[in-house]
Amino acid sequence: EERKQSLTAEIKRLLKARNAVLVAHYYTDHEIQALAEETGGCVADSLEMARFGRDAQEQTLIVAGVRFMGETAKILSPEKQVLMPTLEATCSLDLGCPVKEFSEFCDQHPDHTVVVYANTSAAVKARADWVVTSSIALEIVEHLDSLGKPIIWGPDRHLGAYIAKQTGADMLMWQGECIVHDEFSAQKLQDMKALYPDAAILVHPESPASVVEMADAVGSTSQLIKASQTLPHEKFIVATDKGIFYKMQQLAPHKTFIEAPTAGNGATCRSCAHCPWMAMNGLEAIYNALSEGSEGHEIFVEEGLRQKALVPLNRMLDFSA
Numbered sequence: 001e002e003r004k005q006s007l008t009a010e011i012k013r014l015l016k017a018r019n020a021v022l023v024a025h026y027y028t029d030h031e032i033q034a035l036a037e038e039t040g041g042c043v044a045d046s047l048e049m050a051r052f053g054r055d056a057q058e059q060t061l062i063v064a065g066v067r068f069m070g071e072t073a074k075i076l077s078p079e080k081q082v083l084m085p086t087l088e089a090t091c092s093l094d095l096g097c098p099v100k101e102f103s104e105f106c107d108q109h110p111d112h113t114v115v116v117y118a119n120t121s122a123a124v125k126a127r128a129d130w131v132v133t134s135s136i137a138l139e140i141v142e143h144l145d146s147l148g149k150p151i152i153w154g155p156d157r158h159l160g161a162y163i164a165k166q167t168g169a170d171m172l173m174w175q176g177e178c179i180v181h182d183e184f185s186a187q188k189l190q191d192m193k194a195l196y197p198d199a200a201i202l203v204h205p206e207s208p209a210s211v212v213e214m215a216d217a218v219g220s221t222s223q224l225i226k227a228s229q230t231l232p233h234e235k236f237i238v239a240t241d242k243g244i245f246y247k248m249q250q251l252a253p254h255k256t257f258i259e260a261p262t263a264g265n266g267a268t269c270r271s272c273a274h275c276p277w278m279a280m281n282g283l284e285a286i287y288n289a290l291s292e293g294s295e296g297h298e299i300f301v302e303e304g305l306r307q308k309a310l311v312p313l314n315r316m317l318d319f320s321a
């Protein structure tokens with residue numbers, strides 16, 4: 001606890017001294033989210049993180065999240081220094097969508113519009129026509145569908161299936177998944193719902209269709225947080241990374257939030273509702289990013305690639321503006 005306090009104080013000092021701001025995702029540790037709030041940074045979903053980083057006045061962004069979030073920040077703000085607590089923090093969706101194979105898949109369907117989730121490498125974004133995050137994916141696919149365009153969707157198959165079902169759009173799917181959300185179990189959720197019949201079920205659409213079908217609200221992290229405030233329920237069963245409980249509880253202290261069950265438990269679950277890569281973002285790692293040399297922390301995106309990836313990213317930001 002003492003160590004945490006001194007780390008927090010040091011980080012605050014270094015943020016000021018280096019003209020840096022902390023941009024954190026809702027899945028990071030509670031201490032990191034609190035620190036971002038206290039120091040004028042942001043805690044947000046992927047779309048808002050991108051926008052906040054782009055608009056920030058500071059020279060340095062400390063992106064607490066996973067690698068694609070740091071890359072997105074750099075693509076949007078090449079003049080800023082973008083540091084991450086660790087460059088090792090990846091994402092199973094990014095890992096499961098190598099650019100060579102994905103490009104070949106796209107090349108086989110040249111008449112399709114390529115829509116990729118933000119959870120991808122800069123190289124995959126550079127191959128895409130549109131980038132989307134979960135908070136804006138439905139609207140963008142609806143728009144493309146209204147133009148009569150068939151779509152290649154990658155990499156999250158569950159989010160893709162949800163959007164195809166909602167919009168009726170013609171979508172060819174890449175078969176990727178998030179190891180955290182893929183693990184939620186509809187069968188166990190039925191049992192839990194029987195225990196808490198009055199609870200509302202909140203589900204992130206990276207979850208399997210069988211879990212999404214049981215939801216009272218489906219959406220991105222920010223949309224689920226909003227639902228937790230606006231729905232009249234007192235209890236919520238939440239199928240997303242448990243990092244989100246910090247914000248939900250902060251905004252509705254009298255409400256009760258319960259973790260949705262995963263297929264395995266204890267030693268047998270792959271992620272136990274917490275992303276192992278998000279978990280790499282400790283206070284210690286943030287302190288290191290600010291105090292050590294930038295090696296092992298700084299994000300670089302090759303300029304040719306950056307310019308290509310910027311086009312579909314800006315389409316998303318302009319669409320959602």
Ligand code: 13P
Pocket residue numbers: 044045046047066119133134135178206219220221222
């Ligand atoms: P959102 O915060 O955009 O819903 O993204 C969820 C996610 O899995 C990020 O890793």
Ligand code: SF4
Pocket residue numbers: 027066090091092093119178179180181206241275276277278
């Ligand atoms: Fe990727 Fe899932 Fe982790 Fe988000 S929670 S970074 S989608 S593995």
